[in-house]
């Protein structure tokens with residue numbers, strides 16, 4: 001029997017392919033980050049606004065098979081809020097929306113960076129901040145990339161590595177940026193341009209589609225200790241002991257290492273040093289027909305609020321809000337215990353509503369429903385020690401024979417598509433050695 005620690009998407013995908021597995025989930029409902037919340041006729045995704053997209057056709061097929069008819073197909077319409085106006089996303093594809101002087105500065109910076117790279121004058125970047133200047137130039141970096149990234153990661157960009165940016169930060173050709181600056185429409189980050197979203201039930205519908213294929217799940221079982229006895233793994237929540245032949249962990253690495261009493265000191269230290277950010281979401285149901293036609297908007301400037309993004313889920317599906325109503329979800333990254341995390345729910349709602357009202361997004365008087373959620377593990381931070389810490393932990397897990405899987409199970413910046421593909425591939429690999 002295989003014990004799968006954690007019943008988020010990763011654990012469930014794997015369990016759906018392995019009939020000899022049991023999932024152990026700490027919460028009273030599986031789904032992890034892909035759970036949704038029903039509130040007075042609205043459906044919200046409390047662990048951050050989710051959409052479904054992928055470069056990989058296998059992942060798109062997986063989503064479509066799970067959702068069946070319960071699906072909406074949408075084209076992204078996303079903006080960056082900059083100096084009181086909306087700039088098309090990705091920012092470098094929206095330069096014509098900027099004040100003209102900023103447009104020129106961003107374009108010139110982009111061209112200069114391009115020339116410096118192509119003539120070998122630009123040294124290889126050693127951290128994320130250097131990478132931004134190297135790849136995008138001064139204008140775009142200082143107007144958007146730097147403030148936005150420091151707002152979301154809560155980490156100075158020169159303290160971040162660059163091994164994660166490939167595929168996560170748009171990387172447009174020069175010609176597109178010149179066209180965009182002149183006002184010729186161009187699209188960037190195109191594998192995300194079209195996306196799916198469940199018509200009913202929020203992102204949790206994905207998990208609901210999977211559950212009938214999953215055999216054994218124990219909920220309300222928080223793994224606190226893992227030991228080897230003879231050839232077997234003994235897993236406990238402090239009340240009950242369960243026995244497995246093999247283990248796959250999708251729970252956050254720090255939690256896993258804390259549960260392993262024999263983990264050496266350096267592995268323990270590495271597990272604790274893996275950096276991540278938490279998330280607070282403020283979810284609002286609005287007594288108003290469509291707020292706008294945006295999928296979501298980014299807010300790089302600290303002056304525009306604590307949130308880095310506001311999404312408009314009722315533009316993903318008209319079934320997630322009652323007829324004639326709409327919804328908005330603001331996301332703020334933070335650390336457990338800091339000022340944002342510890343603020344009272346009402347203060348967080350007031351903060352978002354006051355800023356949204358001031359920016360003309362919606363009026364405070366239109367708010368009919370509000371909810372606040374706190375998510376301890378939301379974003380992996382690729383600080384400069386990330387690779388070294390992760391290598392140490394991975395080597396230890398391999399040595400003792402625990403497979404790692406999932407966003408925080410592998411401490412990698414992966415979306416549902418990669419979680420699904422890695423889950424399927426691990427199911428095959430386990431089959432091969434069974």
Ligand SMILES: Cc1cc2nc3c(=O)[nH]c(=O)nc-3n(C[C@H](O)[C@H](O)[C@H](O)COP(=O)(O)OP(=O)(O)OC[C@H]3O[C@@H](n4cnc5c(N)ncnc54)[C@H](O)[C@@H]3O)c2cc1C
Pocket residue numbers: 005006007008009010011024025026027030031032033034047048049050051052053221222223224250251252255279331377378379405406407408409414415416417419
């Ligand atoms: C803000 C935000 C926005 C996102 N947007 C998108 C998007 O638009 N599109 C997309 O595809 N992906 C998106 N993602 C990523 C997506 O949510 C994840 O990739 C995916 O849900 C991760 O699944 P997982 O199973 O690896 O992890 P999780 O969902 O975190 O599951 C881990 C599970 O382990 C359980 N657990 C933890 N500790 C223990 C323990 N000690 N014992 C037992 N169980 C335990 C948890 O309760 C949880 O259920 C987003 C994520 C965030 C945070």
